[in-house]
Amino acid sequence: MTASTTRRTTVAKSRIAAVGALAVAGTLLLTACGDQTESAKKDGSSAGADAPLFDQLPKAIQDKGIIKVGSDIAYPPVEFKDKSGKTVGIDPDLADALGKQLGVKFEFENGTFDTLLTGLRSKRYDIAMSAMTDTKDRQNGVDGDTGKKVGEGVDFVDYFTAGVSIYTKKGDDKGIATWSDLCGKKMVVQRGTVSHDLAKSESKKCTDGGKGKITLEAFDNDLEAQTRLRGGGADAGSSDFPVAAYAVKTSGGGNDFQLVGEQVEAAPYGIAVAKNNPLTKTLQSALEAIIKNGEYDKVIAKWGVADGAVKEAKLNGGS
Numbered sequence: 001m002t003a004s005t006t007r008r009t010t011v012a013k014s015r016i017a018a019v020g021a022l023a024v025a026g027t028l029l030l031t032a033c034g035d036q037t038e039s040a041k042k043d044g045s046s047a048g049a050d051a052p053l054f055d056q057l058p059k060a061i062q063d064k065g066i067i068k069v070g071s072d073i074a075y076p077p078v079e080f081k082d083k084s085g086k087t088v089g090i091d092p093d094l095a096d097a098l099g100k101q102l103g104v105k106f107e108f109e110n111g112t113f114d115t116l117l118t119g120l121r122s123k124r125y126d127i128a129m130s131a132m133t134d135t136k137d138r139q140n141g142v143d144g145d146t147g148k149k150v151g152e153g154v155d156f157v158d159y160f161t162a163g164v165s166i167y168t169k170k171g172d173d174k175g176i177a178t179w180s181d182l183c184g185k186k187m188v189v190q191r192g193t194v195s196h197d198l199a200k201s202e203s204k205k206c207t208d209g210g211k212g213k214i215t216l217e218a219f220d221n222d223l224e225a226q227t228r229l230r231g232g233g234a235d236a237g238s239s240d241f242p243v244a245a246y247a248v249k250t251s252g253g254g255n256d257f258q259l260v261g262e263q264v265e266a267a268p269y270g271i272a273v274a275k276n277n278p279l280t281k282t283l284q285s286a287l288e289a290i291i292k293n294g295e296y297d298k299v300i301a302k303w304g305v306a307d308g309a310v311k312e313a314k315l316n317g318g319s
Helices: 016-032 036-043 059-064 090-102 113-121 136-140 194-208 222-230 241-254 279-293 295-302
Strands: 066-071 105-110 154-169 186-190 215-219 236-240 257-274
Touching: 059 066, 066 090, 066 113, 090 105, 090 279, 090 295, 113 257, 136 154, 154 194, 154 222, 154 241, 154 279, 186 194, 186 222, 194 215, 194 236, 194 257, 215 222, 222 236, 222 241, 222 257, 236 241, 241 257, 257 279, 279 295
Parallel strands: 066 105, 186 215, 186 236
Antiparallel strands: 154 236, 154 257
16 A cells, blocks of 8 residues: 655566466465464464564563554455454564564554554554555655645655556456556545555546546545446556455456556555654564565565565665
8 A cells, every 4th residue: 555656657567477376375375374463372472572672672562562553454465354354464474473573462453544644643553564655755744645744754664565556347448558548437446545646646647638537436445446346336446566466366266357557656565653763673673684584585475475575674765
Protein backbone atom coordinates (compact mmCIF):
# COMPACT_ATOMS: atom_id res chain seq x y z
CA MET A 1 0.00 0.00 0.00
CA THR A 2 1.72 3.04 -1.19
CA ALA A 3 1.24 6.77 -1.54
CA SER A 4 2.54 9.89 -3.32
CA THR A 5 2.72 9.73 -7.07
CA THR A 6 5.29 12.47 -7.59
CA ARG A 7 8.33 10.69 -6.25
CA ARG A 8 9.37 8.59 -9.24
CA THR A 9 8.47 7.66 -12.79
CA THR A 10 10.59 4.52 -13.14
CA VAL A 11 8.69 1.67 -14.73
CA ALA A 12 9.48 -1.89 -13.67
CA LYS A 13 8.51 -4.72 -16.01
CA SER A 14 5.85 -7.07 -14.68
CA ARG A 15 7.33 -10.20 -13.22
CA ILE A 16 4.72 -12.57 -14.54
CA ALA A 17 6.99 -15.56 -13.92
CA ALA A 18 6.87 -14.80 -10.22
CA VAL A 19 3.10 -14.99 -10.13
CA GLY A 20 2.98 -18.78 -10.44
CA ALA A 21 5.37 -19.23 -7.56
CA LEU A 22 3.37 -16.73 -5.54
CA ALA A 23 0.16 -18.65 -6.09
CA VAL A 24 1.71 -21.99 -5.15
CA ALA A 25 3.18 -20.54 -1.99
CA GLY A 26 -0.07 -18.78 -1.13
CA THR A 27 -2.17 -21.91 -1.62
CA LEU A 28 0.05 -23.96 0.66
CA LEU A 29 0.28 -21.28 3.30
CA LEU A 30 -3.42 -20.54 3.51
CA THR A 31 -3.83 -23.84 5.33
CA ALA A 32 -0.37 -24.56 6.66
CA CYS A 33 0.67 -21.23 8.17
CA GLY A 34 -0.59 -20.03 11.54
CA ASP A 35 -0.53 -16.68 13.29
CA GLN A 36 3.12 -15.99 13.94
CA THR A 37 2.53 -14.00 17.08
CA GLU A 38 0.34 -16.73 18.55
CA SER A 39 2.90 -19.44 17.82
CA ALA A 40 5.49 -17.31 19.57
CA LYS A 41 3.23 -17.09 22.60
CA LYS A 42 2.88 -20.86 22.75
CA ASP A 43 6.51 -21.85 22.53
CA GLY A 44 8.10 -18.68 23.93
CA SER A 45 10.83 -18.95 21.30
CA SER A 46 10.80 -15.25 20.41
CA ALA A 47 10.56 -13.87 23.93
CA GLY A 48 13.16 -13.25 26.59
CA ALA A 49 16.01 -11.09 27.70
CA ASP A 50 18.55 -13.54 26.29
CA ALA A 51 17.70 -12.49 22.72
CA PRO A 52 20.63 -10.81 20.90
CA LEU A 53 19.10 -7.32 20.68
CA PHE A 54 16.84 -7.23 23.75
CA ASP A 55 19.15 -4.79 25.57
CA GLN A 56 18.79 -2.28 22.73
CA LEU A 57 15.02 -1.99 23.12
CA PRO A 58 13.43 0.98 24.91
CA LYS A 59 12.71 0.15 28.56
CA ALA A 60 8.94 0.43 28.05
CA ILE A 61 9.05 -2.24 25.31
CA GLN A 62 11.27 -4.49 27.44
CA ASP A 63 8.81 -4.24 30.32
CA LYS A 64 5.78 -5.03 28.14
CA GLY A 65 7.52 -7.75 26.16
CA ILE A 66 5.31 -6.71 23.25
CA ILE A 67 5.52 -4.48 20.19
CA LYS A 68 2.03 -3.41 19.12
CA VAL A 69 1.69 -3.35 15.33
CA GLY A 70 -0.93 -1.33 13.48
CA SER A 71 -1.84 -3.11 10.24
CA ASP A 72 -4.61 -3.35 7.66
CA ILE A 73 -5.01 -7.13 7.82
CA ALA A 74 -6.85 -7.51 4.52
CA TYR A 75 -4.04 -7.33 1.99
CA PRO A 76 -3.00 -10.83 0.94
CA PRO A 77 -0.29 -12.03 0.69
CA VAL A 78 1.30 -9.25 2.79
CA GLU A 79 -1.05 -9.65 5.76
CA PHE A 80 -4.46 -11.29 5.92
CA LYS A 81 -6.64 -13.72 7.85
CA ASP A 82 -6.51 -17.37 6.83
CA LYS A 83 -9.57 -19.62 6.83
CA SER A 84 -9.27 -20.18 10.57
CA GLY A 85 -9.10 -16.44 11.27
CA LYS A 86 -5.41 -16.32 12.08
CA THR A 87 -3.19 -13.49 10.85
CA VAL A 88 -0.72 -14.72 8.24
CA GLY A 89 1.43 -13.30 5.46
CA ILE A 90 4.78 -11.76 4.63
CA ASP A 91 4.67 -9.09 7.35
CA PRO A 92 3.65 -11.42 10.24
CA ASP A 93 6.34 -13.91 9.23
CA LEU A 94 9.00 -11.19 9.11
CA ALA A 95 7.76 -9.83 12.44
CA ASP A 96 8.17 -13.29 13.98
CA ALA A 97 11.78 -13.43 12.74
CA LEU A 98 12.44 -9.93 14.10
CA GLY A 99 10.90 -10.93 17.41
CA LYS A 100 13.43 -13.71 17.83
CA GLN A 101 16.23 -11.16 17.58
CA LEU A 102 14.55 -8.72 19.94
CA GLY A 103 13.12 -11.11 22.51
CA VAL A 104 9.61 -9.66 22.33
CA LYS A 105 6.34 -10.54 20.61
CA PHE A 106 4.81 -8.56 17.74
CA GLU A 107 1.05 -8.27 18.19
CA PHE A 108 -0.86 -7.24 15.07
CA GLU A 109 -3.92 -5.04 15.56
CA ASN A 110 -6.27 -4.51 12.64
CA GLY A 111 -7.11 -1.02 11.39
CA THR A 112 -8.00 0.68 8.11
CA PHE A 113 -4.90 1.68 6.20
CA ASP A 114 -5.53 5.43 6.11
CA THR A 115 -5.78 5.57 9.94
CA LEU A 116 -2.57 3.71 10.79
CA LEU A 117 -0.27 6.73 11.03
CA THR A 118 -2.85 8.53 13.16
CA GLY A 119 -2.86 5.52 15.46
CA LEU A 120 0.93 5.64 15.58
CA ARG A 121 0.90 9.33 16.50
CA SER A 122 -1.64 8.69 19.27
CA LYS A 123 0.57 5.85 20.59
CA ARG A 124 -2.10 3.24 20.01
CA TYR A 125 0.60 1.34 18.13
CA ASP A 126 4.36 1.14 18.60
CA ILE A 127 4.88 0.66 14.86
CA ALA A 128 2.86 0.41 11.65
CA MET A 129 3.70 -2.52 9.38
CA SER A 130 1.26 -2.83 6.52
CA ALA A 131 2.85 -2.74 3.06
CA MET A 132 3.31 0.99 3.64
CA THR A 133 5.48 2.78 1.14
CA ASP A 134 8.28 4.91 2.53
CA THR A 135 7.81 8.39 1.03
CA LYS A 136 9.20 11.84 1.82
CA ASP A 137 5.68 13.11 2.44
CA ARG A 138 5.12 10.51 5.13
CA GLN A 139 8.57 11.09 6.59
CA ASN A 140 7.78 14.80 6.86
CA GLY A 141 4.14 14.50 7.90
CA VAL A 142 2.83 16.15 4.74
CA ASP A 143 -0.52 15.45 3.08
CA GLY A 144 0.30 14.34 -0.48
CA ASP A 145 -2.86 15.90 -1.92
CA THR A 146 -2.71 19.33 -0.29
CA GLY A 147 1.00 19.66 0.45
CA LYS A 148 0.09 20.82 3.96
CA LYS A 149 1.75 19.68 7.17
CA VAL A 150 -0.55 17.26 9.03
CA GLY A 151 1.77 15.75 11.63
CA GLU A 152 5.32 15.32 12.81
CA GLY A 153 6.02 12.57 10.31
CA VAL A 154 7.56 9.14 10.85
CA ASP A 155 10.77 7.25 10.23
CA PHE A 156 10.88 4.10 8.12
CA VAL A 157 12.91 0.91 8.27
CA ASP A 158 12.72 -0.32 4.66
CA TYR A 159 12.22 -4.07 4.24
CA PHE A 160 10.76 -4.80 0.78
CA THR A 161 10.29 -3.27 -2.68
CA ALA A 162 7.07 -3.33 -4.70
CA GLY A 163 5.46 -1.54 -7.62
CA VAL A 164 1.84 -1.06 -8.69
CA SER A 165 -0.16 -3.16 -11.17
CA ILE A 166 -3.48 -2.89 -12.99
CA TYR A 167 -5.79 -5.89 -13.23
CA THR A 168 -9.12 -6.51 -14.97
CA LYS A 169 -11.70 -9.24 -15.16
CA LYS A 170 -10.20 -12.26 -16.88
CA GLY A 171 -10.78 -12.22 -20.64
CA ASP A 172 -12.22 -8.69 -20.55
CA ASP A 173 -9.41 -6.14 -20.41
CA LYS A 174 -11.52 -3.35 -21.97
CA GLY A 175 -8.52 -2.45 -24.14
CA ILE A 176 -6.52 -1.43 -21.06
CA ALA A 177 -2.75 -1.95 -21.29
CA THR A 178 -1.39 1.24 -19.68
CA TRP A 179 -2.60 3.87 -17.23
CA SER A 180 -3.45 6.22 -20.09
CA ASP A 181 -5.93 3.63 -21.38
CA LEU A 182 -8.05 4.20 -18.27
CA CYS A 183 -9.42 7.52 -19.53
CA GLY A 184 -13.21 7.30 -19.58
CA LYS A 185 -13.15 4.03 -17.61
CA LYS A 186 -14.25 3.16 -14.08
CA MET A 187 -11.61 1.98 -11.61
CA VAL A 188 -11.63 0.53 -8.09
CA VAL A 189 -8.79 1.05 -5.61
CA GLN A 190 -8.05 1.04 -1.90
CA ARG A 191 -8.34 4.48 -0.32
CA GLY A 192 -5.08 6.29 0.53
CA THR A 193 -2.81 4.08 -1.58
CA VAL A 194 -0.47 4.89 -4.45
CA SER A 195 -3.00 3.27 -6.78
CA HIS A 196 -5.56 5.80 -5.55
CA ASP A 197 -3.18 8.75 -5.94
CA LEU A 198 -1.90 7.56 -9.30
CA ALA A 199 -5.44 7.15 -10.61
CA LYS A 200 -6.35 10.68 -9.50
CA SER A 201 -3.23 12.05 -11.19
CA GLU A 202 -3.92 10.09 -14.37
CA SER A 203 -7.55 11.25 -14.40
CA LYS A 204 -6.38 14.88 -14.41
CA LYS A 205 -4.13 14.10 -17.38
CA CYS A 206 -7.15 12.59 -19.14
CA THR A 207 -9.29 15.69 -18.68
CA ASP A 208 -6.42 18.05 -19.50
CA GLY A 209 -5.98 16.12 -22.74
CA GLY A 210 -9.65 16.42 -23.64
CA LYS A 211 -10.47 12.81 -22.74
CA GLY A 212 -12.97 11.45 -20.28
CA LYS A 213 -11.92 11.36 -16.63
CA ILE A 214 -11.34 8.15 -14.71
CA THR A 215 -14.33 7.41 -12.52
CA LEU A 216 -12.89 6.30 -9.20
CA GLU A 217 -14.44 4.24 -6.44
CA ALA A 218 -12.24 3.92 -3.34
CA PHE A 219 -12.71 1.33 -0.61
CA ASP A 220 -11.43 0.80 2.93
CA ASN A 221 -9.55 -2.31 1.85
CA ASP A 222 -8.38 -4.02 -1.31
CA LEU A 223 -10.63 -7.06 -0.90
CA GLU A 224 -13.70 -4.82 -1.14
CA ALA A 225 -12.35 -3.31 -4.35
CA GLN A 226 -11.78 -6.79 -5.78
CA THR A 227 -15.36 -7.77 -4.94
CA ARG A 228 -16.67 -4.73 -6.79
CA LEU A 229 -14.63 -5.51 -9.89
CA ARG A 230 -15.53 -9.21 -9.76
CA GLY A 231 -19.22 -8.27 -9.74
CA GLY A 232 -18.86 -6.12 -12.86
CA GLY A 233 -19.01 -2.78 -11.06
CA ALA A 234 -15.81 -1.44 -12.65
CA ASP A 235 -13.51 -1.85 -15.63
CA ALA A 236 -10.24 -2.28 -13.73
CA GLY A 237 -8.57 -2.33 -10.34
CA SER A 238 -5.09 -1.50 -9.14
CA SER A 239 -2.95 -2.48 -6.16
CA ASP A 240 0.63 -3.31 -5.25
CA PHE A 241 2.13 -5.96 -7.52
CA PRO A 242 2.35 -8.80 -4.94
CA VAL A 243 -1.29 -8.22 -3.98
CA ALA A 244 -2.55 -7.96 -7.56
CA ALA A 245 -0.59 -11.07 -8.55
CA TYR A 246 -1.96 -13.00 -5.59
CA ALA A 247 -5.53 -11.99 -6.44
CA VAL A 248 -5.06 -12.99 -10.08
CA LYS A 249 -3.85 -16.46 -9.16
CA THR A 250 -6.17 -17.22 -6.26
CA SER A 251 -9.51 -15.44 -6.77
CA GLY A 252 -12.01 -17.85 -8.26
CA GLY A 253 -9.31 -20.46 -8.66
CA GLY A 254 -7.46 -18.10 -11.00
CA ASN A 255 -10.51 -17.46 -13.17
CA ASP A 256 -11.58 -14.01 -11.95
CA PHE A 257 -8.80 -11.58 -12.87
CA GLN A 258 -5.80 -10.96 -15.11
CA LEU A 259 -2.83 -8.59 -14.91
CA VAL A 260 -2.55 -6.02 -17.69
CA GLY A 261 0.37 -3.81 -18.69
CA GLU A 262 3.56 -3.27 -16.74
CA GLN A 263 4.29 -2.73 -13.07
CA VAL A 264 5.05 0.93 -12.24
CA GLU A 265 6.14 3.11 -9.30
CA ALA A 266 8.58 0.61 -7.74
CA ALA A 267 9.27 1.80 -4.17
CA PRO A 268 10.24 0.52 -0.72
CA TYR A 269 7.85 -0.75 1.93
CA GLY A 270 8.85 0.50 5.36
CA ILE A 271 8.08 -0.23 8.99
CA ALA A 272 6.84 3.13 10.30
CA VAL A 273 8.01 4.39 13.71
CA ALA A 274 7.40 7.75 15.40
CA LYS A 275 10.12 10.33 14.86
CA ASN A 276 13.12 10.21 17.21
CA ASN A 277 12.04 6.89 18.71
CA PRO A 278 15.07 4.72 19.63
CA LEU A 279 13.04 1.69 18.53
CA THR A 280 13.79 2.65 14.92
CA LYS A 281 17.52 1.90 15.12
CA THR A 282 16.87 -1.31 17.02
CA LEU A 283 14.44 -2.53 14.36
CA GLN A 284 17.02 -1.66 11.70
CA SER A 285 19.60 -3.79 13.55
CA ALA A 286 17.12 -6.65 13.86
CA LEU A 287 16.32 -6.51 10.15
CA GLU A 288 20.02 -6.49 9.29
CA ALA A 289 20.45 -9.54 11.52
CA ILE A 290 17.74 -11.62 9.82
CA ILE A 291 19.02 -10.60 6.39
CA LYS A 292 22.49 -11.84 7.36
CA ASN A 293 21.35 -15.08 9.02
CA GLY A 294 19.07 -16.07 6.13
CA GLU A 295 15.72 -15.90 7.94
CA TYR A 296 14.63 -12.95 5.80
CA ASP A 297 15.25 -14.82 2.56
CA LYS A 298 13.36 -17.84 3.86
CA VAL A 299 10.25 -15.76 4.47
CA ILE A 300 10.47 -13.99 1.12
CA ALA A 301 11.00 -17.26 -0.76
CA LYS A 302 8.18 -18.94 1.15
CA TRP A 303 5.71 -16.39 -0.22
CA GLY A 304 7.17 -16.42 -3.74
CA VAL A 305 8.12 -12.73 -3.81
CA ALA A 306 11.91 -12.89 -4.11
CA ASP A 307 11.93 -10.12 -6.75
CA GLY A 308 11.03 -7.64 -4.02
CA ALA A 309 13.71 -8.67 -1.53
CA VAL A 310 16.13 -6.08 -0.13
CA LYS A 311 19.81 -6.69 0.57
CA GLU A 312 20.19 -4.21 3.40
CA ALA A 313 18.05 -2.47 5.99
CA LYS A 314 17.87 1.20 5.01
CA LEU A 315 16.36 4.05 6.99
CA ASN A 316 14.09 6.49 5.14
CA GLY A 317 15.15 5.31 1.70
CA GLY A 318 11.96 6.46 0.01
CA SER A 319 11.75 9.52 -2.20
